[in-house]
Every structure is written in C-alpha cells, then in structure tokens.
Amino acid sequence: MAESRGATVEFRSVTKRYGDTIAVDRLSFTVPAGRICVLVGPSGCGKTTSLRMVNRLIEPTSGEILIDGQNVLAEDPTQLRRRIGYVIQQTGLFPHQTVADNIATVPRLLGWPKERIQLRVDELMKLIGLDPGRMRRRYPAQLSGGERQRVGVARAMAAEPPLMLMDEPFAAVDPIVRERLQNEFLRLQRAQGITVIFVTHDIDEAIKLGDRVAVMRLGHLVQYAPPGELLARPADDFVAKFVGSDRGLKRLSLLTVGGVELAPLDRAKLDGAPVLSPSMSLRDALAVMLSSEAQEATVMEGDRYLGALTLQQIGRMLRVDEPA
Amino acid sequence: MTPGEPLIRWDWIASHAGEISLRIGEHLELTVIAVVVGLVIAFGLAFVALRLPALSAPITGTAGILYTIPSLALFAFLVPHTGLSVLTAEIGLVSYTLLILIRNIISGIRGVPSDVRDAALGMGYTPQQILWRIELPLALAVIFAGIRVATITTIGLVTVTALIGQGGLGYFILLGIQLFFSTPLLVGALGSITFAVVADGALVLVQRALTPWTRLR
Ligand SMILES: Nc1ncnc2c1ncn2[C@@H]1O[C@H](COP(=O)(O)OP(=O)(O)OP(=O)(O)O)[C@@H](O)[C@H]1O
Ligand SMILES: [Mg+2]
Numbered sequence: 001m002a003e004s005r006g007a008t009v010e011f012r013s014v015t016k017r018y019g020d021t022i023a024v025d026r027l028s029f030t031v032p033a034g035r036i037c038v039l040v041g042p043s044g045c046g047k048t049t050s051l052r053m054v055n056r057l058i059e060p061t062s063g064e065i066l067i068d069g070q071n072v073l074a075e076d077p078t079q080l081r082r083r084i085g086y087v088i089q090q091t092g093l094f095p096h097q098t099v100a101d102n103i104a105t106v107p108r109l110l111g112w113p114k115e116r117i118q119l120r121v122d123e124l125m126k127l128i129g130l131d132p133g134r135m136r137r138r139y140p141a142q143l144s145g146g147e148r149q150r151v152g153v154a155r156a157m158a159a160e161p162p163l164m165l166m167d168e169p170f171a172a173v174d175p176i177v178r179e180r181l182q183n184e185f186l187r188l189q190r191a192q193g194i195t196v197i198f199v200t201h202d203i204d205e206a207i208k209l210g211d212r213v214a215v216m217r218l219g220h221l222v223q224y225a226p227p228g229e230l231l232a233r234p235a236d237d238f239v240a241k242f243v244g245s246d247r248g249l250k251r252l253s254l255l256t257v258g259g260v261e262l263a264p265l266d267r268a269k270l271d272g273a274p275v276l277s278p279s280m281s282l283r284d285a286l287a288v289m290l291s292s293e294a295q296e297a298t299v300m301e302g303d304r305y306l307g308a309l310t311l312q313q314i315g316r317m318l319r320v321d322e323p324a
Numbered sequence: 325m326t327p328g329e330p331l332i333r334w335d336w337i338a339s340h341a342g343e344i345s346l347r348i349g350e351h352l353e354l355t356v357i358a359v360v361v362g363l364v365i366a367f368g369l370a371f372v373a374l375r376l377p378a379l380s381a382p383i384t385g386t387a388g389i390l391y392t393i394p395s396l397a398l399f400a401f402l403v404p405h406t407g408l409s410v411l412t413a414e415i416g417l418v419s420y421t422l423l424i425l426i427r428n429i430i431s432g433i434r435g436v437p438s439d440v441r442d443a444a445l446g447m448g449y450t451p452q453q454i455l456w457r458i459e460l461p462l463a464l465a466v467i468f469a470g471i472r473v474a475t476i477t478t479i480g481l482v483t484v485t486a487l488i489g490q491g492g493l494g495y496f497i498l499l500g501i502q503l504f505f506s507t508p509l510l511v512g513a514l515g516s517i518t519f520a521v522v523a524d525g526a527l528v529l530v531q532r533a534l535t536p537w538t539r540l541r
Binding site: 052055078079080081082088091092094097105106139141142155156165 | 437439440442443444445446447448449450453458462535536537540
C-alpha cells in the first residue's frame with residue numbers, strides 16, 4: 001500500500017445538535033492514513049451527518065475534526081472541499097455535462113492545464129473500466145446505474161485527493177454490480193493509498209471494505225475495531241445483533257486456510273480428500289468440504305503438501321466468542 | 325367592405341411592400357426590446373426571490389397583478405405620463421412578460437435536483453459558480469419555455485400598441501378597420517400570426533442548440 005498519499009483524520013468529541021435532536025454525540029476516533037474506515041449503523045444514527053462535517057457541508061455544534069493535524073474549521077470551506085473527494089448515493093453527476101467534463105470538475109476548479117486534465121480523465125476512465133473513446137462524450141443519462149456510480153467515484157478521485165468521503169456510493173445498484181464496484185474500488189484505493197471514510201448501513205459491505213469499522217447507534221460510537229475483531233468480540237448485544245447471528249460464518253470469510261495451524265498429514269486418509277490452497281477463505285474451504293462430504297481436506301501449495309484441515313478446526317474458528 | 329371586392333388585393337400588397345417590411349422590422353424591434361428588457365428585470369427579481377424566500381410571494385404577486393391589467397387600460401393609464409411613445413409601449417409590453425419569466429426562472433432553478441447541488445457544493449464550487457455553471461444551465465429548458473410564451477404574447481400585444489401610434493403590423497389592422505378594407509387587415513393579422521410561429525420555431529432551435537443533454541434517449 002502506498003502509505004504516503006493518504007491523510008490522517010481525527011474526530012475529537014464531535015457533537016451535532018439540531019434543536020433537541022442530538023444527531024452526533026461526542027464522536028471520537030482516528031482514521032489512520034491510507035485506510036478505509038466504514039461508518040455503519042441503523043438509519044438515522046448519524047452517519048451522514050458525521051461524514052458531512054468533515055468537508056464542512058455541516059458545521060459541528062462542538063468538538064473538532066483534524067485532517068493531518070489541521071482543524072477543518074480553520075480552513076476556507078471551498079478550498080477544503082477541493083482537496084477532499086466526495087461521492088454520494090444519488091451520484092449527483094451533472095446532467096448537462098459529459099462524462100469527461102464531470103470527471104474534470106475539481107481539476108478545472110483548481111485550474112489545472114487542459115492537457116493534464118485530459119490525460120487524467122483518460123487515465124481515470126480506464127481505471128474504472130470505461131472506454132474513453134466511446135464514453136467520454138456521453139451524458140449521464142446515457143449511462144447505466146453502475147456506470148454512473150463509477151463516474152461518480154472517478155470524479156471524486158480526479159484531483160488525487162488524500163481523503164475521500166463516500167456516502168452509500170453503491171447502495172443504488174444490484175448486488176452483482178455492487179460486488180464488482182466494491183472490488184474495483186478496493187483495488188483503486190489500495191493502489192492509490194487514499195484514506196477513505198465510507199458510510200453504509202450494510203454490515204457485509206462494512207466488513208468487506210473496512211480496515212476499521214465504526215458501529216454507530218443514536219449518534220454514539222458503539223465500537224470501533226477492525227472487522228475481524230468486531231465479529232469475534234462484539235462490544236455489546238446491539239453490535240452482536242447488528243453484525244448478525246451468522247457472524248461466525250462472516251468471520252470465516254475473513255480468515256484464510258493458510259492462517260490456520262494445520263494438522264499433520266495423515267497419508268492413510270488422503271485418498272479422495274478435497275484439495276485446498278492456502279489463499280482460500282475458510283468459508284470457501286467449508287463449502288468445498290461440506291459439498292464433498294469430507295471430514296478432512298489436504299492443503300497444497302502447488303505440488304507441496306502443507307498439511308490437513310479438519311472440520312473440527314473450522315468449527316473452532318466459528319465459535320468466535322472465545323479468542324481465536 | 326364593398327361587395328365584389330376580393331378578399332386580398334395583391335396589387336395593394338405589391339405597391340406597399342416597402343411599408344410592410346418597415347412595419348415588420350418595427351414589430352420585431354418592439355418585441356425583442358420587450359423580451360430582452362423583461363428577461364433582465366425578471367432575472368434580477370428572480371435572484372432576489374431565490375435569495376430571500378420571504379420576498380418571493382410579493383414579487384410574483386406584483387408581477388401577477390401587472391399581468392391581469394387589461395392592455396388597453398394600462399396604455400390609457402400610461403399615456404398621460406409618458407405620451408404616445410415607444411416608452412409607453414415598452415413599459416406595457418415588458419410588464420406582461422414579467423410574470424411568466426420570473427415564475428419560470430424561479431421554478432427552473434428550484435427544480436435542479438438537490439443531489440446535483442449537494443455534489444457541486446461538496447466538490448468546492450462557490451455559490452456563485454453553482455448558480456452560473458450548474459443551476460442556470462439546468463434551468464434553461466424551463467426558462468426557455470417561459471421565453472417562448474412571453475415572446476408569443478408580446479408579438480400579439482405589439483399589434484395593440486398601434487393604438488398609441490406604435491404597433492408594427494398592428495398598424496395595418498387599424499388601417500383595415502378604418503378604411504373598411506380587408507387586404508391590410510389580413511396582412512396585419514396573418515403577418516403577426518406568421519411572425520409568432522416563426523419566432524417560436526426559432527426559439528425552439530436555439531434552445532435545442534443550447535441544451536443538447538435534454539434530447540437524449
Ligand atoms: N437538518 C436537520 N435538521 C434536523 N434534524 C436532522 C437534520 N439532519 C439530520 N437530522 C437528524 O439527525 C439524525 C442523524 O441523521 P443522519 O442523516 O446523519 O442519519 P444516517 O445515519 O445518515 O441515516 P441513513 O442511514 O438513513 O442515511 C436523524 O435523526 C435525523 O433526523
Ligand atoms: Mg445517510
């Protein structure tokens with residue numbers, strides 16, 4: 001991961017009140033540079049409000065937000081926003097501008113030279129899998145929902161911001177497209193080393209994308225942890241319910257076969273046992289073993305035997321309340 | 325009309341060609357001035373109404389009252405102050421454009437989707453840039469609908485200003501009534517109808533050229 005580019009973001013006891021409603025209540029957490037922090041929680045828990053206080057679309061009632069140690073309230077909002085990528089669910093693409101013009105928005109505001117803008121637009125269009133030759137001059141109305149979302153992401157990344165804010169960017173597309181967009185986005189984020197604050201109410205999306213997951217409830221931060229830890233040790237009943245009764249299974253998809261201490265190889269039992277690779281997730285391994293009705297599987301890296309994986313071992317990983 | 329007289333005497337039209345084109349020019353001038361001045365005033369008032377929503381109702385209300393005053397009554401009221409002049413004609417004509425223009429500018433800009441405005445603000449557009457680069461272009465289709473109605477209304481009303489000595493093609497209508505002579509009457513009436521149709525068509529073409537994104541799918 002290119003650690004250098006991303007910004008560090010710190011919330012310090014940030015509160016937002018609307019009259020008697022407390023939308024966000026003394027929120028404190030730090031997002032390390034180059035990581036994805038996912039804010040997750042039920043509707044109305046304050047995710048969007050928290051996100052929009054970072055680029056000052058909303059002003060906090062009290063507390064402060066620091067980007068690389070700088071208080072955002074000390075900066076000119078317009079200049080601040082041009083340094084932060086912003087993606088929303090409805091995409092907010094400009095209907096009267098072509099795909100290329102939409103992507104070029106912030107570079108234009110920053111006064112980049114024409115040639116540099118055009119190079120950047122073409123580069124981004126290729127990155128998001130849209131053929132510049134064919135798509136550059138299209139208007140948003142001529143794109144599919146998934147293509148629009150991708151243009152929205154490309155537009156937010158155009159001026160190489162160290163920080164991106166994304167508010168349910170993939171919520172409006174069907175599950176298959178969403179999965180593809182998520183994978184593409186992860187690839188881009190890892191390649192560019194951008195810090196991301198990502199809002200969703202989908203816990204599976206949070207677990208898949210987050211380096212850290214912030215679970216919110218009624219304006220409070222309930223738990224802030226890497227996804228594996230969230231699944232293994234939910235802070236309370238609310239989090240446990242929110243991550244789901246299948247959290248053991250969910251955790252299996254975060255763990256790989258290679259990460260388990262394998263049993264020594266028993267050549268007598270090997271015949272007919274399914275073969276797994278160490279990079280496979282435990283969830284996929286379980287599926288393979290169940291479908292071939294095997295108690296045991298052989299783990300091989302290329303031609304090399306690494307050991308055996310048993311159903312009992314996977315079962316132990318499932319009982320996640322005990323430290324793994 | 326004398327019996328046996330043809331409905332249109334082409335020889336009259338031929339011998340008055342110069343005057344007809346002069347009156348068409350006059351009609352065009354009165355119309356263009358009215359719509360352009362109306363647009364400038366309407367934009368000013370619409371921006372005020374959008375900035376200060378409290379003033380929105382009084383502004384559209386006043387424009388609405390102006391719109392309901394019968395044109396003859398308005399001219400009769402103005403003549404003692406501004407005489408039988410172009411100014412009198414234009415004050416009347418401009419007043420009638422305001423309601424439709426202000427209303428369409430306001431509703432066009434209010435109709436810009438809030439996610440578009442939100443994204444623009446979030447990416448670092450200033451409020452001024454949002455108005456000029458996002459809201460106005462997106463409101464253009466609705467504003468143009470207003471301009472078309474205002475233009476057609478004005479072309480019709482210009483004929484009435486013949487009564488105060490202006491009037492473009494309305495002059496021929498008046499002449500035809502005074503002389504009891506159908507040819508100038510028809511030249512005036514059909515001329516202004518044709519003018520309205522052509523002007524409307526031209527505005528449609530201009531709007532299409534300015535808003536290519538509205539003709540997709
Ligand atoms: N402008 C406002 N005025 C009053 N209350 C508001 C305003 N904006 C948000 N709220 C309230 O603040 C709380 C948090 O809203 P927020 O939009 O941050 O929720 P969210 O977590 O993003 O929800 P969702 O998942 O539905 O998008 C809600 O109770 C909401 O009603
Ligand atoms: Mg929200």
